[in-house]
Amino acid sequence: MRIGFVGAGRMGRPMVxxxxxxxxxxxxxxxxxxxxxxxxxxxAVAAPDLEAVAAHADAVVxxxxxxxxxxxxxLDGGLAQAMxxxxxxxxxxxxxxxxxxxLAAAAPDDVLVADAPLSGGPHDIAAGxxxxxxxxxxTTVTRARPVLSAYADPIVHVGPLxxxxxxxxxxxxxxxxxxxxxxxxxxxxxxxxVPESALMSALPHASSSSRALAGVAxxxxxxxxxxxxxxxxxxxxxxxxxxxxxxxxELGVLDAAIAAAETSAGSR
Amino acid sequence: xxxxxxxxGSQGGPMARRIVEAGHPTTLWARRAATLEPFAxxxxxxxxxxxALAARSDLICLCVVGDEDVRQVLSGPDGVLAGLTHxxxxxxxxxxxxDTCRELAKTVAAAxxxxxxxxxxxxxxxAAAGTLLVMAGGPAEAVRRARPVFDSYANPxxxxxxxxxxxTAKLLNNLLFTANLATARSTLxxxxxxxxxxxxxxxxxxxxxxxxxxxxxxxxGGGSLDRLAAHAGHLLRKDVGLVADxxxxxxxxxxxxxxxxxxxxxxxxxxx
Numbered sequence: 001m002r003i004g005f006v007g008a009g010r011m012g013r014p015m016v017x018x019x020x021x022x023x024x025x026x027x028x029x030x031x032x033x034x035x036x037x038x039x040x041x042x043x044a045v046a047a048p049d050l051e052a053v054a055a056h057a058d059a060v061v062x063x064x065x066x067x068x069x070x071x072x073x074x075l076d077g078g079l080a081q082a083m084x085x086x087x088x089x090x091x092x093x094x095x096x097x098x099x100x101x102x103l104a105a106a107a108p109d110d111v112l113v114a115d116a117p118l119s120g121g122p123h124d125i126a127a128g129x130x131x132x133x134x135x136x137x138x139t140t141v142t143r144a145r146p147v148l149s150a151y152a153d154p155i156v157h158v159g160p161l162x163x164x165x166x167x168x169x170x171x172x173x174x175x176x177x178x179x180x181x182x183x184x185x186x187x188x189x190x191x192x193x194v195p196e197s198a199l200m201s202a203l204p205h206a207s208s209s210s211r212a213l214a215g216v217a218x219x220x221x222x223x224x225x226x227x228x229x230x231x232x233x234x235x236x237x238x239x240x241x242x243x244x245x246x247x248x249x250e251l252g253v254l255d256a257a258i259a260a261a262e263t264s265a266g267s268r
Numbered sequence: 269x270x271x272x273x274x275x276x277g278s279q280g281g282p283m284a285r286r287i288v289e290a291g292h293p294t295t296l297w298a299r300r301a302a303t304l305e306p307f308a309x310x311x312x313x314x315x316x317x318x319x320a321l322a323a324r325s326d327l328i329c330l331c332v333v334g335d336e337d338v339r340q341v342l343s344g345p346d347g348v349l350a351g352l353t354h355x356x357x358x359x360x361x362x363x364x365x366x367d368t369c370r371e372l373a374k375t376v377a378a379a380x381x382x383x384x385x386x387x388x389x390x391x392x393x394x395a396a397a398g399t400l401l402v403m404a405g406g407p408a409e410a411v412r413r414a415r416p417v418f419d420s421y422a423n424p425x426x427x428x429x430x431x432x433x434x435x436t437a438k439l440l441n442n443l444l445f446t447a448n449l450a451t452a453r454s455t456l457x458x459x460x461x462x463x464x465x466x467x468x469x470x471x472x473x474x475x476x477x478x479x480x481x482x483x484x485x486x487x488x489g490g491g492s493l494d495r496l497a498a499h500a501g502h503l504l505r506k507d508v509g510l511v512a513d514x515x516x517x518x519x520x521x522x523x524x525x526x527x528x529x530x531x532x533x534x535x536x537x538x539x540x
Contacts, residue, residue: 119472119475119476133472156468158469163463163464166459166462167459170459170473171472174483175478177451181447184523184524184525188440191521192440193429193432193433194428194433194436194440198426198428201426202424202426203437203440203444206441207481210448211476211480212478213480244458247461247462249458252458253450256524257447257528260524
């Protein structure tokens with residue numbers, strides 16, 4: 001297939017490599033000469049602008065960092081409007097379900113749009129085992145699969161357009177709540193005479209274990225871990241809160257635990 | 269190191285077997301002879317009383333059930349303390365109150381030995397596989413001496429602090445696990461309100477950053493806590509209550525982790 005690509009960074013670069021290895025022709029947005037050299041070095045074609053990325057593409061993959069950048073590229077930059085008839089636009093960037101809807105509205109009627117947030121890192125992409133939660137109708141997901149399968153497994157179809165974002169935000173809300181609970185458990189442990197380092201050597205091996213707990217243990221402390229994931233988490237939790245509020249949905253017990261994660265480390 | 273082991277139930281049985289198989293000379297005692305039958309094919313020897321067991325052991329492991337069982341097996345004319353040799357280590361594997369360990373540590377010290385608390389996590393399968401977690405509390409020297417024996421069924425063995433700290437860590441684990449159940453349950457409910465079915469959401473989160481042991485239990489229970497409540501509700505309520513008592517006694521604010529664990533107990537219809 002002929003695939004356009006925007007956002008060949010830390011995550012995007014190994015995706016491009018895997019797409020090329022799967023036999024696809026890949027055109028990557030590269031505006032500066034330096035970027036062009038890097039892209040052609042991978043074996044991909046360097047596209048000077050968004051129109052060249054979209055031209056004759058069967059699919060375009062967007063893997064920029066923020067939801068705002070998605071809007072800049074796809075709406076203000078005209079990528080959605082430039083998509084050829086019958087092509088599919090796949091957005092990996094975590095953001096608001098509203099952005100996914102706005103892209104579908106801006107794209108021509110015969111262009112398919114999928115929101116496809118990720119779970120995993122560059123090493124998962126390189127190994128072809130990235131988790132993708134995809135939102136879109138059945139036709140869209142069927143068309144996106146051959147592209148995603150170059151680097152993703154499992155590809156979980158979670159619902160209509162926007163559902164991928166919803167699932168990712170719910171995941172991140174729970175992740176943040178777990179950090180809050182771990183922070184509180186660590187504080188309580190210290191008050192009861194058990195130091196954080198000792199507790200973190202034990203709990204990852206017991207029933208309270210979680211990915212978040214393993215992350216804290218690997219970083220050595222809740223404070224360290226929180227500062228390493230803080231920006232991602234803050235951004236997504238704000239979107240999740242706004243989403244829940246907009247739908248009149250309660251976060252329930254997650255609310256207090258998330259609040260505990262948001263208060264600064266060791267402030268009490 | 270000569271080992272004595274008391275408490276050959278579903279948890280202690282596989283632990284004792286691993287100790288024997290690792291080549292440590294081991295003495296067993298059980299209230300009922302039938303309990304010892306599975307060890308007939310091993311080099312383990314048997315004692316008539318806990319005192320007789322203690323008399324020929326450098327490390328005495330107690331894997332009985334509760335606080336009262338630990339006290340009983342230690343005390344009286346036939347108890348462990350009556351036969352304790354100078355310098356012996358008594359390891360309490362049972363999950364009991366940290367204060368019980370601190371109090372009994374004094375009694376054991378008066379008899380010339382050292383008590384350490386060493387509650388375990390991982391069940392009979394963890395013991396049989398040698399992957400049990402041991403949360404040890406007590407003097408570093410006593411933990412160091414017991415470690416080669418613990419290593420026969422455990423990995424890792426973590427030294428948490430002074431006597432009682434192992435029990436405190438185990439209780440904190442059970443508190444955090446209980447709290448994790450409420451956030452997992454609420455997340456699945458939130459997903460349902462956003463139009464995402466619990467099975468799909470469970471599949472994605474299992475691959476995602478928010479995965480947890482607790483979430484796996486909730487998903488395997490069909491998104492409900494009912495099954496878990498039926499077999500673990502009482503235990504979790506007891507342990508959450510113990511942490512609340514510890515926090516109150518220490519003047520510590522138990523905070524959100526306790527209120528969230530309480531939310532779980534309420535969802536389970538086992539309020540504290």
